[in-house]
Amino acid sequence: MIHFYGIPNCDTVKKARKWLEANGHEYTFHDYKKEGADADKLATWVEAKGVDTVLNKRGTTYRKLSEEEKADAADSHKAVALLVQHPSMIKRPVVEHSNGILVGFKEDEWSAALS
Numbered sequence: 001m002i003h004f005y006g007i008p009n010c011d012t013v014k015k016a017r018k019w020l021e022a023n024g025h026e027y028t029f030h031d032y033k034k035e036g037a038d039a040d041k042l043a044t045w046v047e048a049k050g051v052d053t054v055l056n057k058r059g060t061t062y063r064k065l066s067e068e069e070k071a072d073a074a075d076s077h078k079a080v081a082l083l084v085q086h087p088s089m090i091k092r093p094v095v096e097h098s099n100g101i102l103v104g105f106k107e108d109e110w111s112a113a114l115s
Helices: 011-022 039-049 067-072 076-085 107-114
Strands: 002-006 027-031 094-097 100-103
Touching: 002 011, 011 027, 011 107, 039 076, 039 100, 067 076, 094 107, 100 107
Parallel strands: 002 027
Antiparallel strands: 002 094, 094 100
């Protein structure tokens, strides 16, 4: 089973969901805005993919952080706490599947991982 994490109104999330559906993949959807972000799950993602992959530094939420908070984001443990507090800073989407974790939507990467 594929577990899909994101925010429903995000354009990248919409594209990724359409791709999954067009390719016949069933999934469960976890909405960060409604359901929050789990610290243990985030720690697992950061450990597997690295904080620089999981943390979206391009978004407005990250850019609004203080310099001290941005410095804290470099530390995996402190980054997880920031991501729990500000789930919109998690790069979207995140997909857990039987072979691992995908962060962000790259069609060729998803095709290789989910085929």
